[in-house]
Structure formats: C-alpha cells, structure tokens
Amino acid sequence: MRCHHFDAGTCRSCTLLAMPRDAQVERSRARVEELLAPFAAPGGPVWSPPVLSADAGFRAKAKMVATGTAAEPVLGIATGVDLVDCPLYPPGVEELLEQVRWLIRRAQVPPYDVARRRGELKHVLVTISPEGELMLRLVLRSTAPLPRIREHLPTLLSRAPRLRVVSANIHPEHRAVLEGREEIHLVGDAALRMRTGDVTLRIRPQSFLQTNTEVAGALYRQVAAWMDEVGPASVWDLYCGVGGFALHCARTPGREVTGVELSAQAIEAAREAAEAEGIPATFHAADATTWAIAEAARSGPPEAVIVNPPRRGIGPELAGFLEDSGVRDVVYSSCHPTTLARDLAAMPSLQVAAGRLVDMFPHTEHEEVVVLLRRAAPDILAR
Template sequence: MITCPHYQTRTCTSCQWLETPYDAQLTRKQIHLKQQISALDQSQLEWTTPFQSAQSGFRNKAKMVVSGAVERPVLGIINEQNQATDLTDCPLYPARFPDIFSVLKDFIGRAGLVPYNIAKQKGELKYILLTESRINQKLMLRFVLRSEAKLRLIQRELAGLLTKLPDLTVITANVQPQHAAILEGEKEIFLTEQQVLEERFNGIPLFIRPQGFFQTNPVVAEGLYATAQNWVKDLPVNRLWDLFCGVGGFGLHCAAALQANNPDVALTGIEISPSAVYSATLSAQKCGLKNVRFQSLDAANFALNQDDDKPDLVIVNPPRRGIGKPLAEFLNNLRPQFLLYSSCNAVTMGKDLQSLTHYQMRKIRLFDMFPHTAHYEVLTLLTLK
C-alpha cells in the first residue's frame, strides 16, 4: 500500500480503496465483473488473469484545478466546501511532476495569470493539464482560461518557461468561458509549432493531442491493446470496423496484426472527436498501413446507416453509457463473425451483452487501469453463434 497524506487527512479521497491491499482490490473487481455477466452463457468463456498496474506513479496526466492567489497559486482540487487542496505531490503522478509544478507556479506569477475564483466568478486561469509521453518524456501543457485576455502575457513569458522545462513540446491555451464544471472549451490555441505528443505502444505510434481522449495508465493500456491484437491476429478477418475508436489504439493494433498475414485487410475507424481522428490518421501514416480510413462521425449513427459490405470484425470501445440497445440490435442483424468489446463500465457492458443475443462470449480479461478505485477496464471477444 502507498502512503498519501492527503488521504490520511481526508483532504482528497479520490483513491477510495487506498487502505485495501492490492490483491484484495483485484479480487473485488473480478467478483464485480463476474456479477455483471452472471446472466450470460459462459460455457465457452475463457478467463485470463487480470492485468495488474503499478500502485503508484502510473498516471501520465494531471488535471489540476488552479486556485489561491496569483503569487501563491494552488494546483489540485476544490472540495464541496470550496476548500483548495494542493496535489502537486500526488503519488499517482510521475516522480518528476512535483518539480514541474513548482516551475509552473512561478510561471503563473510571472505571467499574472490570476486563478479563477468560483465563488466570485473572477480570474482567468481555471485549470492546468499536464501530460507526459512515456517513450521520450516529452510533455504537453494546456492552460484552460476564461478568455483570451491574458494570452499575450503567456506568450511573453513562454521563452523563459521553455528554458526551464525543455521537454515541453506542445503548449496550448484552451478557452472555456462558462461558469460551470466543464474542463475545457471548444477553442484551442496552439502556442507551439508542434501539435501532437508521440507515444508508442507495442511498436505502434499513437499521438496525444488536445481534446482527444487518451488512456491515463500507459502500461496497462499497452497491455490492453496487446491482448486485443493477440486475440484477433489469427482470425479470418478481411474487413474490420473500429467504433468509438479514439486515437485508433485498438483498430491500428488489430489491423497491423491482421495485415501481416493479409495485406488487403481494411480498417474503418469512427470517432466523433476530430482531434482524435487527426491523431489516428497520423498514426496510420506512420505505421505505413494501407486500406485504413478514420472518420469524424457519431459511431452509432455511422453503423446504423451503412449499406455496403459488412465487416468480419467490429471493435466497440464505447463511453461509460455503453453501446445502447439500437446499436446492439443493429450488430445482431449485421452479424459480423467477431465482436471485440472494450468497456470502462462493466455494468452497461453486461446490459449490452444481454442484448447481443446472437453472440457467444469466448474470452474475457480485466485490466486494472485505475488502482485504488472501484473502476477498471474489461475486454471480451465474442463470436457469432
């Protein structure tokens, strides 16, 4: 177990299972997963050992609420009583993040970025979002601002910041003018020439870009993609869809493995975020994969309006709400030979699988993406009955 002073003083209780031994955490999650699929036929289901996480330092991203005063900013969280807690020493972050946050606090003062005061609805700087690439330790920094009023001051101090933090590769200002608990706005202003942070899982280049979803536990994410790749590499697949594809992690891994045996395998990836589609397309180009296209569309609407050749494999990695009954019924009628379902919410996944009445679960594995909490990821392979 790790020691966290914020949990001990109850100023931060995000890691609700911190006092539970790690083996017990995994057992509880596995029991919960089994409960969600208890009503399904498991006669042909193969369970794989849960993929474990490091217990500390596993996150690649910090989302810090900025509060306090401009000369003494606080980076962390604000509780329901409007009390600020500095979390720059959170043990879940990479070991060097505290030193980086110290430099950023100094930068906030130099640039005159007044922290946003929720009660008074005044100030400019709302959040600082910091992301690290595991492969090269390069960094992406995003300032979430109420307006563009202080943009010139940020640009004025930028050269000094880059001197102190030379690993900063991507820097942006995001404008979020609403007085609401919304992390980011639609407008993203790039302050550096480079717009993506490169990561690499299992030899596949993936690109992190502002406003594009990317897993926050890279070691477990790499294991998740590798498992998917291993499960499908020998399947008779010529055409696959990757719905809710994000930056293309699942689709690219599976397409790369399948094209090793059959260069004509075609991949279509669908994701509503244009930023994520940009990153996925860049990854496909870097991989040299052919017959790959990514589109910025609503995944469910795309699937429900397809009349062309059906895929042999459909990958779904939906948000917490799951794929929903209309898409499940569509897949039942479409009848691809294989389904690969990845979920961050086993409850909605269990409901979706009950709707997929034409499919039989074959393999399943739990991935502990979020240690010390009740949350986890799960991957399951289904075949047409």
C-alpha cells in the same frame, strides 16, 4: 503505495488505498465476472488474468484545479489542497507543475474563483509520454491573459526542456466541466508522441487518451491477439479515438481495418500515426452508429467489430445493429461494466467467449473490462 495526502485525510480520491492491492483486484474481478456470467458462451468464457497496473506513478494525465491567488497558486483539487506531489504521477509531472506555478506568478494569471465568478485560470492539464515528453494545457475563462502568458513562454520552455506542446483552452461558461470547445495552440508541436503498446500514437490537446499508458498498451495487445485468433479479414473499430485498437489490429498483413470516431482532431491524429508507422488503416470522422449502419447498407458488414464507447455504452441503436448484422466477432472494451451488461442483454446472439479485467485506475472503485463476443449458432439460441 503510501500517500501523505491520504494519510492526512486531505485527499480521498483513491478511495481503496487502505485496501491491499491484491484484494482490490480480486474484488473487482469477482464482481465483473459475476455481472457478466448471464451472457457467457456455452462452457463459460475464458477469463485471462487481469491486466495489472503499477502501484504508483502510472497516470499519464494530471488534471489540476487552480485555486489560490496569482501570487500563491494552488494546483490540486477544488477544496484548495495542493496535489503537485501526488504519487500517482510519474517523474516529470511534478517538475512541470512547479514551473507552471512559476508561470502563473510571472504572468499574473489569477486562478478562477468559483464563488465570486472572477479570475482566469480554471485548470492545468498535463500529459506525459513514457519517454518523459510533456504537453501542457491551460484552461482559461477568456483570452485576456494570453499576451502575458506568451511573453513568458520562452523562459518556461527553457526551464522545462521536455515540454513539447503548449495550448490554451478557452472555457468562458460557469459550468462544472473540465474544458471548453476552443483550443489555441501557443507553442511547440501540434501533438505529443505517445508510445503505447506496439505503436506510437499522436495525442492532440483535445484528444481522448487512456490515462494509464502501460495498461492501455497491454489492452491494445490483448485485442490484437484476439483478432489474430479469430482471423477476420475486415475489422471496424468504432469509437476509435486516436486509433490505438485499429493501429494494433492493422499490423497483421492483409487485414482491412477501418476506424470511426466523431472527433475530427482525433481522426487526424490517427491518420498521422498510421502514416508514420506505415500501417494501412483507414479512418473516418463520423458518428460511429450512423456510419456503421450506413456503411453496412452500402457495402455489407465486416467480419469483426471493436467498440470502445464512453461510460454510457453503445446504446440500443448500435446494439440492435450488431445483433442483426451477422458480424461474427465483436470485441467490447468497457469502462463501465454495468452499461456493458445492459448492452449485452440487447445482443443475445453475441456471447462472451473470453474476457479480461483491466486495472486501469488502481485504488479506486472504477472497473474496466474487455470481452470477446462470438455469435452463437441459431440452434443454441433456440434452446
């Protein structure tokens, strides 16, 4: 991929862009496999070829910082570099961002000035589906600009006919976080339909979404294939988000799959997707660790567990539960291999039987990996 922003030195977010793609992937593969080698099952894990991303146009989400003025808005990074034409985004994102720029001018919504703590528009967030349908979120300091924004939304929709969801996120605090807690639906559908792998997910404005849709689909299929290989009758998907893993695994007839996620909005979206697809998965809005411990005490553990935690990992409490639970198979999808290794050290009975590097964020140092853990026999652990 060539990027004129990188060549000009104005954006270095893709830190490895100068490195050939095959070298990027090989470096990550070697580093991850070496990191996880101490936790391998006897005979070593079976490493499948990495899940590879497209070189460009793969990001389903654009997270733009708004700078400049209402008359001349800049959408890009905090230094004031405009990245509307970033080659990481698929067709349709740049076109919508240009229409958002029009909206900012027409509605006279001043971008937020961090130094002066003045202005309104902090971020512009765009999500695009594989079919080119779009969701737009405007992160605002207050609700003050909403009447002006609403006035011009009909014209925006006519200028951007593939726009399906528009909302405003209210973020009044002067903090370096992307968004606030309050979300206001402005127009369109409640959720964006996102075909990912073999199912159509429902993405609500504040739901977590894997940034690389094609790679996410391959990841979900890989986990479902592993589950079909080990053949559990019951599966818990902890940190299930909008249900990507759970819905893929529940497509196998006779398998009982339960997804657990703290976000009530994500669980609502997962239930809607399950109903629309006719997939008999069950979902609960709860803390994954608390729910798993209580449910195991009430009705016993499942035969298999999937965990897909944030960068901090699953932590000692859930790792301790899994270690002592007797669960036969665990799939751990990790967006931070270092915390995965820490969690594996706390679960010596569960060893890496198979693994696969996941090329979710090309041209960066970010590494993701998914591993199948199998419970070792007691005599092996005693050696």
